[in-house]
Amino acid sequence: MYLRTPKRYRPGHRKRHLFTLRWLWLWILTPIVAFGGWQIYQQRESLRPQVEQAIGSAVDAIGGGLATAVAPTPTPRADPTERLAAAEGAWATGAIEEAVNAYADILPDVPNDVNVHYRVALGLLMDGRDAEGLEAADNTVNANPYSADAWAIRSFALTENGRPEEGIASALQGLNLDGESARSTAYLAYAYFEANQIDRAETTVDRALEMNPESPEAYFVRGYINHYSRFLLDEARDDYLTALQYAPNMIDVQINLSWLDWAVSNYEDARTRLLGLIELNPNNLDALYALAFVTYQAFGEPQQALDLMQRCVSIDPENRACLFYLGNIQRGLSFNAEALETYRQLIATGTEDPRHFLAAARAYLDSAGDCRSAVDLLQKGLALERDSVAPDADRIASFEELLQTCGSTGGEIPPGTPDAVQTVSPEATPEN
Numbered sequence: 001m002y003l004r005t006p007k008r009y010r011p012g013h014r015k016r017h018l019f020t021l022r023w024l025w026l027w028i029l030t031p032i033v034a035f036g037g038w039q040i041y042q043q044r045e046s047l048r049p050q051v052e053q054a055i056g057s058a059v060d061a062i063g064g065g066l067a068t069a070v071a072p073t074p075t076p077r078a079d080p081t082e083r084l085a086a087a088e089g090a091w092a093t094g095a096i097e098e099a100v101n102a103y104a105d106i107l108p109d110v111p112n113d114v115n116v117h118y119r120v121a122l123g124l125l126m127d128g129r130d131a132e133g134l135e136a137a138d139n140t141v142n143a144n145p146y147s148a149d150a151w152a153i154r155s156f157a158l159t160e161n162g163r164p165e166e167g168i169a170s171a172l173q174g175l176n177l178d179g180e181s182a183r184s185t186a187y188l189a190y191a192y193f194e195a196n197q198i199d200r201a202e203t204t205v206d207r208a209l210e211m212n213p214e215s216p217e218a219y220f221v222r223g224y225i226n227h228y229s230r231f232l233l234d235e236a237r238d239d240y241l242t243a244l245q246y247a248p249n250m251i252d253v254q255i256n257l258s259w260l261d262w263a264v265s266n267y268e269d270a271r272t273r274l275l276g277l278i279e280l281n282p283n284n285l286d287a288l289y290a291l292a293f294v295t296y297q298a299f300g301e302p303q304q305a306l307d308l309m310q311r312c313v314s315i316d317p318e319n320r321a322c323l324f325y326l327g328n329i330q331r332g333l334s335f336n337a338e339a340l341e342t343y344r345q346l347i348a349t350g351t352e353d354p355r356h357f358l359a360a361a362r363a364y365l366d367s368a369g370d371c372r373s374a375v376d377l378l379q380k381g382l383a384l385e386r387d388s389v390a391p392d393a394d395r396i397a398s399f400e401e402l403l404q405t406c407g408s409t410g411g412e413i414p415p416g417t418p419d420a421v422q423t424v425s426p427e428a429t430p431e432n
Helices: 021-042 049-069 081-093 096-109 114-126 130-143 148-160 164-177 182-194 198-211 216-230 233-246 251-263 267-280 285-297 302-315 320-332 336-348 354-368 371-387 393-405
Strands: none
Touching (some): 081 114, 114 148, 148 182, 182 198, 216 233, 233 251, 251 267, 251 285, 267 285, 320 336, 320 354, 336 354, 371 393
C-alpha cells in the first residue's frame, strides 16, 4: 500500500484588508497569471514554450513598475545582523519552526530581503501551514517582483494549497524572469504533477536537473514522481537522499522518505526519523500525522496515536487529515460518541472528500442510530464520489448499502426516520 502525504492544513479565517496600495499590484497581477496558467493547462498539448514565455512577459510588463513603486521601506530598528545569524543557524540545523519565528521577527527590518521572505514561506509550507505559507509567498513576490525565486516559492505554495493550475502560471513567470532557474522549473514540474500532467512533470523535472545537477528541489520532485507515480521506490529513495545531501533541513523530503519506509515495511526507520523531526519541530502537522499513522498501523499503539492526533487537532482545529484519522482511531477504540463529535468537526470544515462523509454517516449510525443525519451525509458523499475524477466502486457500494439500510436509495429521506441528534450541514463552512 502506497500512501501519499495528505494535504493537511485547513486555515482559520482571518480578517484582512483587501484593498490597500501595497497589495494593489498583486491583485492586478494574480488574475492575469492565473488566467495564463489556466490557458496553458487547458491547451497543454498545443502550446509551445515561446507562448508560455510570452504570457510571462505580459505579466512582467504590467506588474514591474507598479510593484517597485509600492515596495515597503524599513523603519529604523536595531541592527538585525545578530538575529539573522541566529535564524540562519536554526535553519541549518533543521529547527524550522524556530527559524521561521526568528526570520519573521527580522522581516520589519529587511522588508525587501527576498531570501528572508522565501525562508519564512518555505518554512511554513514544510511545517504543514499551507495557507500561511501562501500568504508569506505573496509577501515574497511583493518584496521583489523581479525575483524568479519569489515566483517559484509562490508556485509551490499555490500547489500545496490545491491550486496547481495557478502554480503552473506562477512558475512560468519565474522562468520568464530567469530562463535558467532550476528552482522555478522544479516547482513547475511539481505543479504539473499535482495537476495530473504526469508526462509533462517528468520531462520538466529532468530539465531542472539539466539546469542544476545539484538542485535539492529538483531531486525532491523527481523522487516524489518516482514514489507516487512510477512506484520506483529504490529510485525515489536515491532521489530523496540526494536532495537531503544538498539540503539536509528539507522536512518535506524527510517526511516523504518516512512514507516510503512505511511502504517497504521499514517501520523502525520511519518512526525514528519522524520522532527526530518532531523533537526539532514539535508542531509540524505532517510529521505528527505520519507518526500517528505509523505508530497505530505498524506498532499497534492506538493510545499513542490518539495522543498525537489530539495534539495535531489542538494545533489546528480544522486540519482535515488529523480530524479524519483522529475519528478513525476513536471509532477503532469504540469511543463512538467521541468519534461522532470529531467527524462533526470534520464536516464543518467544508470538506468535499467522500471518505469523510462516509465515516461521519457510519458514526451517526454507530453512536445514535440516527438515520436521518446519516442519510443526509450519505447522499452528499455519494454524489461527490460519483462526480470524482476516479470514482471508487467499493466506496460507492458502501454508500448505497448504508442508504438501503436506512430505507433510502439516495433520494428523499423516507418518512418516519429518527430525527437527528444534531443535524450537520456539510456546507457549514465553505472551503477556501
